[in-house]
Every structure is written in structure tokens, then in C-alpha cells.
Amino acid sequence: xxxxxxxxxxxxxxxxxxxxxxxxxxxxxxxxxxxxxxxxxxxxxxxxxxxxxxxxxxxxxxxxxxxxxxxxxxxxxxxxxxxxxxxxxxxxxxxxxxxxxxxxxxxxxxxxxxxxxxxxxxxxxxxxxxxxxxxxxxxxxxxxxxxxxxxxxxxxxxxxxxxxxxxxxxxxxxxxxxxxxxxxxxxxxxxxxxxxxxxxxxxxxxxxxxxxxxxxxxxxxxxxxxxxxxxxxxxxxxxxxxxxxxxxxxxxxxxxxxxxxxxxxxxxxxxxxxxxxxxxxxxxxxxxxxxxxxxxxxxxxxxxxxxxxxxxxxxxxxxxxxxx
Amino acid sequence: xxxxxxxxxxxxxxxxxxxxxxxxxxxxxxxxxxxxxxxxxxxxxxxxxxxxxxxxxxxxxxxxxxxxxxxxxxxxxxxxxxxxxxxxxxxxxxxxxxxxxxxxxxxxxxxxxxxxxxxxxxxxxxxxxxxxxxxxxxxxxxxxxxxxxxxxxxxxxxxxxxxxxxxxxxxxxxxxxxxxxxxxxxxxxxxxxxxxxxxxxxxxxxxxxxxxxxxxxxxxxxxxxxxxxxxxxxxxxxxxxxxxxxxxxxxxxxxxxxxxxxxxxxxxxxxxxxxxxxxxxxxxxxxxxxxxxxxxxxxxxxxxxxx
Ligand SMILES: Nc1ncnc2c1ncn2[C@@H]1O[C@H](COP(=O)(O)OP(=O)(O)OP(=O)(O)O)[C@@H](O)[C@H]1O
Ligand SMILES: [Mg+2]
Numbered sequence: 055x056x057x058x059x060x061x062x063x064x065x066x067x068x069x070x071x072x073x074x075x076x077x078x079x080x081x082x083x084x085x086x087x088x089x090x091x092x093x094x095x096x097x098x099x100x101x102x103x104x105x106x107x108x109x110x111x112x113x114x115x116x117x118x119x120x121x122x123x124x125x126x127x128x129x130x131x132x133x134x135x136x137x138x139x140x141x142x143x144x145x146x147x148x149x150x151x152x153x154x155x156x157x158x159x160x161x162x163x164x165x166x167x168x169x170x171x172x173x174x175x176x177x178x179x180x181x182x183x184x185x186x187x188x189x190x191x192x193x194x195x196x197x198x199x200x201x202x203x204x205x206x207x208x209x210x211x212x213x214x215x216x217x218x219x220x221x222x223x224x225x226x227x228x229x230x231x232x233x234x235x236x237x238x239x240x241x242x243x244x245x246x247x248x249x250x251x252x253x254x255x256x257x258x259x260x261x262x263x264x265x266x267x268x269x270x271x272x273x274x275x276x277x278x279x280x281x282x283x284x285x286x287x288x289x290x291x292x293x294x295x296x297x298x299x300x301x302x303x304x305x306x307x308x309x310x311x312x313x314x315x316x317x318x319x320x321x322x323x324x325x326x327x328x329x330x331x332x333x334x335x336x337x338x339x340x341x342x343x344x345x346x347x348x349x350x351x352x353x354x355x356x357x358x359x360x361x362x363x364x365x366x367x368x369x370x371x372x373x374x375x376x377x378x
Numbered sequence: 379x380x381x382x383x384x385x386x387x388x389x390x391x392x393x394x395x396x397x398x399x400x401x402x403x404x405x406x407x408x409x410x411x412x413x414x415x416x417x418x419x420x421x422x423x424x425x426x427x428x429x430x431x432x433x434x435x436x437x438x439x440x441x442x443x444x445x446x447x448x449x450x451x452x453x454x455x456x457x458x459x460x461x462x463x464x465x466x467x468x469x470x471x472x473x474x475x476x477x478x479x480x481x482x483x484x485x486x487x488x489x490x491x492x493x494x495x496x497x498x499x500x501x502x503x504x505x506x507x508x509x510x511x512x513x514x515x516x517x518x519x520x521x522x523x524x525x526x527x528x529x530x531x532x533x534x535x536x537x538x539x540x541x542x543x544x545x546x547x548x549x550x551x552x553x554x555x556x557x558x559x560x561x562x563x564x565x566x567x568x569x570x571x572x573x574x575x576x577x578x579x580x581x582x583x584x585x586x587x588x589x590x591x592x593x594x595x596x597x598x599x600x601x602x603x604x605x606x607x608x609x610x611x612x613x614x615x616x617x618x619x620x621x622x623x624x625x626x627x628x629x630x631x632x633x634x635x636x637x638x639x640x641x642x643x644x645x646x647x648x649x650x651x652x653x654x655x656x657x658x659x660x661x662x663x664x665x666x667x668x669x670x671x672x673x674x675x676x677x678x679x680x681x682x683x684x685x
Contacts, residue, residue: 116583142585155576159598172586218580 057130059226059258060092060115065124067110071331080331084110086282087124092275094225097252097259099269101305102279103327108262111279112230115260117141128226139173146219148248150231152211156203162189162214163199169222188217191254193247209240213247220251226258234265245272266305270294275363278302281330281338286370288363298358298365300343337368345369410678417674423667431483438474440464442481442634446472454652466656469642475653478634479660485635486616486664489550493615494608496554501561502604508562509569510592519562526559531618539627549628553615560607568600575599602679609672613665620661636661
């Protein structure tokens with residue numbers, strides 16, 4: 055069996071958060087016991103509501119923060135044992151907001167060349183050639199090379215961010231909601247660009263989104279995250295055809311409502327997103343779950359295996375999945 | 379479903395999006411500055427004073443140290459007894475007042491600039507370190523800033539001058555070591571804002587060293603407020619030097635410091651008010667010009683910070 059590009063084993067990230075003056079600090083579990091494998095060349099999507107810990111997981115994968123416990127492996131090598139610069143050569147981010155992810159004081163040429171400069175690659179002429187090559191690859195006209203971010207549209211900025219991420223020829227791109235800050239008209243362009251680049255540069259994507267419609271269009275595998283935990287992890291057909299977890303079903307239902315752009319798909323589920331500092335007992339989803347039983351509030355569910363993945367639910371039998 | 383249409387809308391679509399005329403941040407800054415009256419007035423007055431200081435020997439033929447006991451306290455030209463020979467008059471030792479004023483500009487500017495360089499380096503280093511690293515580093519630096527804020531500047535400067543003796547170098551050193559608090563506070567809060575931006579996370583994910591991140595990602599983005607602080611502190615330092623010199627614990631005679639000129643003239647102020655009015659006006663103009671420049675700079679650079 056080939057070694058997966060990314061492998062997470064029981065990764066947990068907790069924060070100590072103050073609750074106000076003179077109150078004791080509480081523990082917030084942003085990511086709890088996440089195990090995932092991402093195979094080379096696939097698009098692995100991660101979906102979930104706001105606050106479910108998606109960005110925290112992305113930061114863990116990028117090595118920007120260290121896990122509280124658990125292990126992250128890149129090509130089988132634990133991230134802690136790898137040089138940070140080596141990680142940077144393999145994994146690059148594309149952030150959500152290109153208005154915040156590009157230094158406003160730098161020209162496009164400097165922004166895209168930064169990885170090369172930081173790693174001391176090439177002469178300045180060689181870097182310029184690489185930058186031009188990258189601008190071509192992301193579909194930016196070469197005349198923007200001296201422009202500053204504030205002179206570019208949101209879509210153009212995101213193309214610059216993608217060019218910067220690709221200039222080191224990484225294996226993996228971590229895309230944290232790469233289109234949700236953009237105009238609807240530009241979103242499809244950027245998604246198509248990402249898919250074209252995946253083929254051209256043989257990339258693996260870890261693709262974070264809260265828009266299931268986008269995910270269905272491009273993902274090979276989908277992980278559904280709720281309150282820091284993966285509640286279901288399936289192949290695309292499996293998840294969209296026969297979702298096993300009630301939360302996955304609720305997310306899917308909300309996509310099918312007339313206006314899926316209303317924002318977070320909270321419409322499908324009753325109740326508010328729980329406080330991550332004091333998560334509900336048992337299955338953390340039970341207060342909002344339409345199928346919750348008394349057992350759900352007592353016992354945390356174990357994973358139920360499927361042919362193409364798993365779901366963490368007491369009632370996640372295949373029969374139930376078909377009924378949904 | 380809002381599944382995106384699988385069309386290949388790459389290069390043509392991007393090319394359609396208009397690119398506004400290319401203008402670097404510097405070019406935009408200069409355009410806005412040109413339209414800001416307080417910036418322009420401050421810059422003009424300051425430029426005149428700087429030119430005076432730089433080209434002092436070309437502006438006046440007199441030596442500011444040349445005494446002429448026979449020609450003491452000649453009033454300026456607009457007085458009945460004045461003459462164009464010494465158009466701003468002479469002081470109690472018969473030295474040409476205009477020459478002393480022109481050479482005195484050198485002292486004031488030197489003090490202002492040198493102090494701001496020293497205090498700016500100290501304050502910015504502390505503030506950026508606190509804002510960028512946060513946690514314990516920030517707490518320790520916050521403590522140092524509080525200690526500094528608890529010290530009264532004038533008293534410390536007086537004590538230092540009394541201890542090690544007063545001289546130009548002492549004044550610069552003492553003020554430089556004292557006036558960094560605002561740099562630290564402003565640098566800290568500006569850095570904290572910038573440090574949360576995604577481009578810092580991106581730089582770290584790219585594999586940039588902390589040094590590179592601080593110098594090339596953080597610093598350019600916090601420079602504007604620091605330049606404004608620098609102008610305020612420069613004016614502050616110039617006034618403090620004048621005050622210390624006036625008290626006899628700053629620049630020592632016979633150097634032509636404006637504060638010292640006021641001090642030396644104070645015994646004649648009832649009968650020859652111009653002796654202190656002239657350096658007083660010069661001092662006020664310089665400080666006002668620097669403050670106007672700082673205000674203008676703040677207005678000119680603020681829109682960028684807000685966006
Ligand atoms: N540095 C931090 N300190 C304390 N708590 C944090 C920190 N970073 C994230 N959190 C908390 O961790 C939880 C998960 O946050 P995260 O940003 O990963 O969510 P997300 O799924 O990316 O949400 P969104 O869709 O809004 O981006 C949130 O409750 C958040 O408040
Ligand atoms: Mg997020």
C-alpha cells in the first residue's frame with residue numbers, strides 16, 4: 055500500500071481561554087481526536103458549520119500550530135520531526151480572504167516570489183521568470199506584475215495567492231474556503247482554475263468549505279466536521295447518495311433548499327451551535343439531532359464502518375442511511 | 379444546486395477584469411500629501427528651517443561665537459536704533475543674533491533627530507517584540523513600559539544632567555533613553571493588528587524566518603503610525619532640550635541653542651523683549667511645523683490603514 059500524503063492520528067488541539075476577569079480559564083477543544091488520511095492526487099473535502107474547527111485543522115496541517123496531542127504525518131514522516139521549511143515546500147495554503155492574505159505593501163512580483171526568496175532559490179532573473187510563468191498558469195495577465203493588491207479585484211487577488219502557493223511546486227494545497235470571500239460570479243472561475251491546476255501540477259487538495267454544492271462538484275472524499283470532531287467520512291457518492299449521520303443529512307437538506315447561498319446551513323437543524331467550552335454530553339450533536347434517543351445524551355458513539363468510510367452515530371446503520 | 383458551470387473561463391475572464399492605472403503606495407502617498415494643507419504648511423516651514431541649518435555659513439557672514447563688546451544689545455532693524463548691519467540685533471556679548479539663530483537651528487534639529495533615532499529604535503524594537511510574540515514576552519515588555527511611564531522625564535533629565543554633567547551628548551542620550559514609550563505602545567498595538575492578518579500566517583506557511591517576517595512583512599505595515607509618532611517625539615525632544623537649556627542643565631554656552639538664548643536673554647526681557655521673542659518665535663515655528671507635518675501625515679496615511 056502506498057503511503058498517504060497526509061495522515062492524522064487522533065489529533066487534538068485545545069485552547070485555554072479566559073472567561074473574563076477573575077474567572078478560571080476553561081479548556082476549549084477546537085479539534086478533538088481527528089483521524090484522517092488523504093491519498094495522493096485526491097481532493098479531500100472538509101465541511102462543517104462555522105466554529106466547527108475547520109481552520110484550526112488547516113493550521114495544524116500547515117504546521118502553523120502544534121497539536122496538543124496526536125500525530126500528523128506527511129508522506130509517513132511526523133510533522134514534528136520535519137524541518138518547517140521542508141513542510142513548506144510540500145504543503146502550501148490558499149486562504150479564504152485574499153484581501154487579508156496578501157501583504158498590501160508588496161507588488162505582485164514580490165508576493166509571488168516570496169517563497170523563492172525565503173528558500174533562497176534562483177537568481178533574481180530566474181525568480182522573475184518563474185513569477186511570469188506562474189502568472190500565466192493562474193490566468194493573470196503579465197501586466198499586473200508591478201501592481202499592488204489594492205489595484206486588483208478579489209478574483210485577481212486570489213489568483214495571485216494561488217500563484218504564490220504554487221511557485222514552489224508543492225504536493226498539497228490546503229484551501230481554506232478559497233472562494234467564500236469572492237463574488238459569486240468569480241467563484242466558479244477560481245474553482246475551475248483550481249481543478250485545472252490540480253491536473254497540471256498533479257496536486258492533492260485538502261479543501262475546506264461550508265458549501266456542499268461546491269464539494270459535490272469537485273471532492274473525491276468528504277469529511278463532515280461537527281464541534282471539532284469528524285462525524286462522517288465517506289466517498290463522494292456515498293455521502294451524497296446515502297448520508298449516514300443525521301448532521302450530514304441536515305447539511306445536505308439545507309443545500310437543497312431554494313436559496314443555498316443564505317449562508318450557513320443552519321436551517322436544516324434546530325437549535326444553535328453549542329458552546330465549544332461546555333460541549334453537550336454523550337454525542338455532542340444530540341441536542342439538535344432529530345433522531346436522538348436517550349442513549350445519545352449518555353454515551354459518546356463509536357465509529358460505524360462503511361464500505362467507503364465511517365460515521366460516528368449510534369443510529370448510523372446502513373438501513374437508516376437508506377431511509378434518509 | 380449552484381454547482382459551478384464547468385466552463386474553461388480562465389485567462390479571458392481574468393483579462394476582462396480591469397487593472398486600474400498602476401500606482402505604487404509611495405506615489406499615492408505623494409498625491410494625497412500634496413492636497414493636505416497642514417502637511418504642506420508643516421513641510422514647507424520645516425524645509426526652510428532645515429535649509430537654514432544646512433546652509434548656515436551661506437546665509438550669514440557672521441560667526442555665531444564672535445563677540446564684540448562695543449556692540450552689545452543692538453536692537454533689530456525694525457527698532458529706531460536698529461540697523462541692517464545686524465538685522466536681528468546682537469546679544470549681551472555683542473554676538474550677531476541672526477547668526478546665533480541660524481546656527482541654533484542645527485542644535486535643535488540635531489537633538490530632535492538624534493533623540494528620535496535612539497528612542498525610535500528602542501521603542502519600536504520593544505513594541506514589535508511584545509506585539510508579535512505576545513504572551514510572556516509581551517507581559518515583560520508591558521512591565522518595562524509601565525516602569526518608564528512612571529518616571530517623570532524632566533526630573534530624570536535634570537538628575538542625569540546634575541550627575542554626569544550637562545552637554546549636548548548627555549541631552550541626546552537622556553532624551554533618547556526616555557522618550558521611547560509612545561513608540562513602544564503604538565508599535566505594539568499596530569503589530570498586534572498586523573500579526574493576525576493572513577499574510578503573516580501565509581509567510582510562516584511559506585517558510586519565512588521570524589526575522590524576515592518581522593522586517594519585511596510586519597515593519598512596512600506599521601511604519602505609518604510610527605512616522606507620526608516620530609514627528610510628535612521630535613517636537614517633544616526639541617521643547618525638552620529648550621527647557622533643559624533654559625534651566626542651565628542642557629546644552630552649555632557658548633553653543634547657540636534656542637533654549638539657551640531665551641535663558642541668556644531673560645534678564646533683559648523688560649527693556650529688550652526681542653532678545654527672547656526672536657528665539658521664542660523660532661522655537662514655536664519649528665515645533666508647530668513638525669506637529670502640523672505629523673497631523674498631516676496621520677491624515678494622509680490613515681485611509682490606507684482603514685481599508
Ligand atoms: N487561537 C484561539 N484561541 C482560542 N480559541 C480559538 C482559537 N482559534 C480558534 N479558536 C476556537 O476554536 C473553534 C474552532 O475555530 P475555527 O476557526 O477552526 O472554526 P472554523 O470551522 O474554521 O469556522 P469558520 O467557518 O467560521 O471559519 C472556535 O470555537 C474558535 O472560537
Ligand atoms: Mg475558518
